[in-house]
Amino acid sequence: MADETSSTARGGLNYPCGDPPACGEAREIAPGLKWIRMPLPASLDHINLWAIEDTDSYTLIDTGVCSDETTAAWNALVVGPLIDRPVRRVLVTHMHPDHVGMAGWLTRRFGCRLWMTRLEYLNCRMLVGDTGRVAPDEAIDFYRRAGWGDSAIDTYRQRFGNFGKMTSQLPDSYRRIEDGEVVSIGGHLWEVVIGSGHTPEHACLYCPSLRLFISGDQVLPRISSNVSVHPTEPDADPMADWLASIEKIRLRVPDDVLVLPAHNEPFFGLHARLERLASGQLRALDRLHAALQTPQRVIDVFGALFARTISPTGGSLLGLATGESIAHLNYLVHRGKASVEADSDGVAWYRAR
Numbered sequence: 001m002a003d004e005t006s007s008t009a010r011g012g013l014n015y016p017c018g019d020p021p022a023c024g025e026a027r028e029i030a031p032g033l034k035w036i037r038m039p040l041p042a043s044l045d046h047i048n049l050w051a052i053e054d055t056d057s058y059t060l061i062d063t064g065v066c067s068d069e070t071t072a073a074w075n076a077l078v079v080g081p082l083i084d085r086p087v088r089r090v091l092v093t094h095m096h097p098d099h100v101g102m103a104g105w106l107t108r109r110f111g112c113r114l115w116m117t118r119l120e121y122l123n124c125r126m127l128v129g130d131t132g133r134v135a136p137d138e139a140i141d142f143y144r145r146a147g148w149g150d151s152a153i154d155t156y157r158q159r160f161g162n163f164g165k166m167t168s169q170l171p172d173s174y175r176r177i178e179d180g181e182v183v184s185i186g187g188h189l190w191e192v193v194i195g196s197g198h199t200p201e202h203a204c205l206y207c208p209s210l211r212l213f214i215s216g217d218q219v220l221p222r223i224s225s226n227v228s229v230h231p232t233e234p235d236a237d238p239m240a241d242w243l244a245s246i247e248k249i250r251l252r253v254p255d256d257v258l259v260l261p262a263h264n265e266p267f268f269g270l271h272a273r274l275e276r277l278a279s280g281q282l283r284a285l286d287r288l289h290a291a292l293q294t295p296q297r298v299i300d301v302f303g304a305l306f307a308r309t310i311s312p313t314g315g316s317l318l319g320l321a322t323g324e325s326i327a328h329l330n331y332l333v334h335r336g337k338a339s340v341e342a343d344s345d346g347v348a349w350y351r352a353r
Helices: 068-078 103-110 118-128 137-145 150-159 238-252 270-291 316-334
Strands: 026-030 033-039 046-053 058-061 087-091 113-116 182-185 188-195 202-207 212-216 258-261 338-342 348-352
Touching (some): 103 113, 113 118, 137 150, 188 238, 202 238, 238 270, 238 316, 270 316, 316 338, 316 348
Parallel strands (some): 058 087
Antiparallel strands (some): 033 046, 046 058, 202 212, 338 348
């Protein structure tokens, strides 16, 4: 067994469930709960999904990205490990395609409902609607303001609308879930715990009787979730939401749960991980504030925030780094720790206050 799945893994976390299941397999890791893993076409090459046994059916938590490979894996699952009962509910933690991508396909196949928070469902419908559109002027201005050059802008124009290509057609109605709501699944009560920052209204699920916490992307053991500002709301402050959500989860969910994350492996050590996530962001904000003693554009602060090199020519990594950098910068601006002014070309320059 690799070091990262041992009982003394780095970061003080305990990974008790061993190696993940292969694509198209389902492995029970708690009473009535099966661990499923689906492939992703990215450097983060997998997502964890969960099937919970109900009285005569399954509730699925998250679905995988819409692709031929994922469709084949689901077809193998429903005639194999999940053949004993139908799917009667698909609950999606949040709107990103690796989580919601196959929700429409699954709900149509089984004639069941999609359960989702309101903001996640509506935002997903909005982003899917961008498919086939040209990139809006507001978005181009947003990235030029961040310091992007013509090559990066051209790449963005070409990639705009790809969200819908990774998402099967959503059902036109859904069952809304809300913070604090209690959902009965398989004779156990699961409390909805909403987090924000990574997305607007991310649903996690906590089961006190089983001591399980399905965390989605809100708490991951080895990577930190992307917290970004997007062109649709350029003055947003998602970093404040993220930090507040970390504290909210710490108060609402006890430390003795087995955390079931969307990426990497299930783990024990929730509160230690929450503290590490919060302290890491605060240190990054301190580094950024120090870097802003000299005026900086968004693309100039990558070195203060990220360990890896970010190519300025475009692509998904540049977009993620830009959005997360603006989230950090906006956090400082909203608290009076930095100021921002645009030059004659419309490029924003940030300075510490």
